[in-house]
Amino acid sequence: MMNKIGAINFKKIKRISPSQFYSMKNCAYKSLLAEAMNKKPLLPVSANAYFGTVLHKILELISKGAIRNEEDFNTTFQEQVKLMEEKLVAHGYDFFVPLQKKVKDFIMKKILLKDHLRFVSERPPRASNTKFHSEKWYESKDKLIGGKIDLVIEAENETEILDFKTGSITQDVLDDNGEIISEVKAEYKEQLKLYAYLYFENTGKFPTQLSLVDLSKQKFTVDFSEQECNSIFEEAKSLLNSTNNCIEKEIFTANPTEANCKYCLYRPACSFYLKHIETDYSFNDVSGSVQNVVKFQNGNVSLYLESGGKLITVSNLPSEKFDELNNSRNKKINVFNLKREPREFFYSAIKTTMIYE
Ligand code: SF4
Known part of the structure; x- marks a missing residue:
């Protein structure tokens, strides 16, 4: 099916x-x-x-x-x-x-x-009254923003919030002189500033340090001000509000770009994205109506889709897909996680390829 x-x-x-x-x-x-x-x-x-x-x-x-x-x-x-x-x-x-x-x-x-x-x-020695809270839940008073913080270290005059990352914490960006510099990813900076605000709402004081630690135990510090943490918190609440309002108004918008959609796991349900890939062939997914399906002697199946006036070939599909694809002639289908071949409009299926009606 x-x-x-x-x-x-x-x-x-x-x-x-x-x-x-x-x-x-x-x-x-x-x-x-x-x-x-x-x-x-x-x-x-x-x-x-x-x-x-x-x-x-x-x-x-x-x-x-x-x-x-x-x-x-x-x-x-x-x-x-x-x-x-x-x-x-x-x-x-x-x-x-x-x-x-x-x-x-x-x-x-x-x-x-x-x-x-x-x-x-081997945590550096701290005063005996230092407290460690791991995986503790913090939420705002209105319960609209909440999450678990990996580690909070509370000492007498200082508090550090730590978040562990198993992937890369930094990314290369261009500075004002056009030089490539390595910077903590913007998403992690904002995540930590929101944690700082949640910590403040729960304890009445802001932390003194925000840190990210990677798999090789490298520590990256995120600079912040109380003002920044406040405004990110307000921004998050207003975003939640406006997002929920879309449901009532039944007016939805989306932002289909490579950076947003490449790793979005809800692509099969996104009408904006599916429309977008009908004319933008730079993604690893294709959408189109089934024109032909061919089964070769080695059992491999090739699928031919029409999309935006172009004929798209998807090869290397497993033989068990033949019948359902053959029964879907002239129907619109969407195929995700393909390998793009060097020839334009040619793709091949890989193990993670999935087909949706
Ligand atoms: S696929 Fe749709 S929902 Fe997902 S990021 Fe792209 S535009 Fe947004």
């Missing part, structure tokens, strides 16, 4: 998390689709991303003190990888399993992660 979306029942978003804010700012429609789909992604991500979730879980457990030594680490690591692999198989994403074989630098990442055990046990 071909995947179908069906009617989309939009629901009001009750609360947004600091980690969600930046993505919502870039395309609020993505957040509405996610809410309507009960946050169940419509497409697979990548083995690296699923492994990233495992790494973050282990970091949480280390910072909570639930993993204290190498033995705990090895057991929990194995358990968490197994759990994730079981989830992937249950979703029909068995092509990502075993993660150890599918993730680039699996062992290196595991070693770096294990090193965090020392990072925690």
Whole structure:
């Protein structure tokens, strides 16, 4: 059976998390689709991303003190990888399993992660009344913004908020002189400033330091002012409000750009995006009406779609797709996660390719 979306029942978003804010700012429609789909992604991500979730879980457990030594680490690591692999198989994403074989630098990442055990046990000595809060939930009084902070370290006169990232924290940007400099990603800066505001609403004081820590234990500090944290908080609330208003008014807008849509897991449900790719062929997804389907002797299937007056060829589809595609002649379908071939309008299917009606 071909995947179908069906009617989309939009629901009001009750609360947004600091980690969600930046993505919502870039395309609020993505957040509405996610809410309507009960946050169940419509497409697979990548083995690296699923492994990233495992790494973050282990970091949480280390910072909570639930993993204290190498033995705990090895057991929990194995358990968490197994759990994730079981989830992937249950979703029909068995092509990502075993993660150890599918993730680039699996062992290196595991070693770096294990090193965090020392990072925690070798925390610089602090006064005995220093408190560590890991994975603590903070929300605004009106409950509109809330999220778990990885680690808060409260000492007598200073408070540090730390967030752990398993991917790259910085990105290259051009400075005023046109030189390439490395800067903390804007989304992480805003996430931490929102945490700072939430901390303030709950404790009556702002933290003194905001930090991001990567897998190799490199620490990056984010500069902030109380004023900035306040205004990001107000911006987040007004964005939530205006996004929810779209449901009542039934007027939706979206922002289909490469940066926004490339990793959006709700692309199959996004009419704006599907319209966009009918004439923009620079994405790894195609949309069009089925003109022809051919099965070759080796079992591979090629699909020919008409879109915006162009004929698009999708090769390398598995033989079991032949019947349903052949029965869909003249129907419009959307094919996601393709490899673009060097020839214009030529694509080939890969393991993560998915077809939606
Ligand atoms: S596909 Fe693009 S435009 Fe559509 S919801 Fe996702 S990010 Fe927004």
